[in-house]
Amino acid sequence: EIVLTQSPGTLSLSPGETATLSCRASQSVSGSSLAWYQQKTGQAPRLLIYGASSRATGIPDRFSGSGSGTDFTLTISGLEPEDFAVYYCQQFGSSPYTFGQGTKLEIK
Amino acid sequence: QITLRESGPTLVTPTQTLTLTCTFSGFSLRTRGVGVGWVRQPPTKALEWLALIYWDDDKRYSPSLQSRLTITKDTSKNQVVLTMTNIDPVDTATYYCARRPNYYDNRGLDYWGQGTLVTVSS
Numbered sequence: 383e384i385v386l387t388q389s390p391g392t393l394s395l396s397p398g399e400t401a402t403l404s405c406r407a408s409q410s411v412s413g414s415s416l417a418w419y420q421q422k423t424g425q426a427p428r429l430l431i432y433g434a435s436s437r438a439t440g441i442p443d444r445f446s447g448s449g450s451g452t453d454f455t456l457t458i459s460g461l462e463p464e465d466f467a468v469y470y471c472q473q474f475g476s477s478p479y480t481f482g483q484g485t486k487l488e489i490k
Numbered sequence: 491q492i493t494l495r496e497s498g499p500t501l502v503t504p505t506q507t508l509t510l511t512c513t514f515s516g517f518s519l520r521t522r523g524v525g526v527g528w529v530r531q532p533p534t535k536a537l538e539w540l541a542l543i544y545w546d547d548d549k550r551y552s553p554s555l556q557s558r559l560t561i562t563k564d565t566s567k568n569q570v571v572l573t574m575t576n577i578d579p580v581d582t583a584t585y586y587c588a589r590r591p592n593y594y595d596n597r598g599l600d601y602w603g604q605g606t607l608v609t610v611s612s
Contacts (some may be wrong), residue, residue, distance in 0.1 A: 415599025419537075426586055426602040427529075427537065434594040441553060470537050472598060474590075477550040479527075481537045 383475050384409055386482035394490040401458040401483045403472035410451045412475035418447055418456045421484075422467045430469075431456060457486075492516035494526075494587050494603035502610050509579045512570040512587030512603060519545050519565045525590035526570040527599065530583040538583075543570055544593055579610045584590070 385408040395401055405416065414434035419427035429438040434454055444459045444481035458465055466489050471482040498510035512526060519526060527542030527550075541551045541561040552560050558574045568588060584607045588599035 391496075411595050415596035417596075419598070421537075423529075426605055427599075428602075429598050429600050432600075438598075438600060441574045472537075472539070474596060474598065477542075478552045479539045479542065481539055481551070483536045 383478055384411065384476060385401075386471055388469075388471060388479055388482035389483045390485060391483075392408050392486045392488060394488050395461055396464055396490045397461050399461050399463070401456075401461055401487055403469055403487070405449075405454040405456070405482050407454070407473060409476075411454075411473045414450050415473065416447075416449070416454050417472045417476035418445075418454060419470045419472065421470065422450040427470065440483040461486055463485075463489075476483075491588065492601045494589060494601055496585060496587050496603045496606040497530055498585075498606055498608065499516055499520070500575050500609060502581075502606060502608060504578055504612055506579075508574040508581070508608060510574075510587075510606065510608070511571045512572070514568050514570070514587075514589065516528050517589065517591075518568070519563050519570070521545055521591040523594050525593060526555075526563070527588055527590060527609075528570075528572045529586045529588060532583040533582075535583075540585075541560045541572060544590075548593075551598060577610050581608070583608060596605070 420429040421427040494514040525544040528540040584605040588602040
């Protein structure tokens with residue numbers, strides 16, 4: 383089973399700043415099959431990034447993903463007030479399709 | 491328009507079996523590559539992947555819960571059913587169903603239901 387470790391647990395930033403979120407896998411994720419989701423309180427997760435770096439439909443270009451193998455990054459440039467939420471990574475390289483424990487992005 | 495909706499009991503007694511149904515529209519589980527899965531989230535905690543079933547009836551489970559989970563599909567009704575046996579208070583969570591659009595590429599879960607909160611208590 384691939385374990386995904388996200389860091390930091392909480393990130394405190396101000397609107398306009400750039401957020402850098404990390405997701406590290408315990409073993410290589412095949413095919414860069416890594417996705418990022420955003421979840422706001424009381425809502426279902428929303429797919430942001432798939433294939434490590436491809437934006438899902440309707441996702442603003444301030445969201446970008448990068449990485450391969452065991453190290454992946456989600457970058458949010460020019461934070462908007464609506465971006466403050468919890469972010470999860472998930473791998474589809476091998477079953478079980480595990481999630482990371484999440485990073486909470488909060489307003490400083 | 492793609493939608494998914496979870497349904498099932500909101501309160502379950504410990505040791506019972508939980509049955510949840512995901513009813514979807516806008517796509518078919520007869521389409522090659524498509525899958526529908528379940529994810530849960532205990533209150534204030536992280537997402538946990540549970541199970542997923544593909545168009546060809548390939549089933550994947552979380553190893554830690556595999557002995558208690560069964561996922562099935564009814565393509566004629568556009569439904570996926572998850573059963574969890576021997577339910578316990580630690581299984582209290584919001585349960586989501588979601589679509590994986592294509593097994594053959596690296597897209598994630600692109601459409602989600604709104605979730606259903608299941609409370610386990612005597």
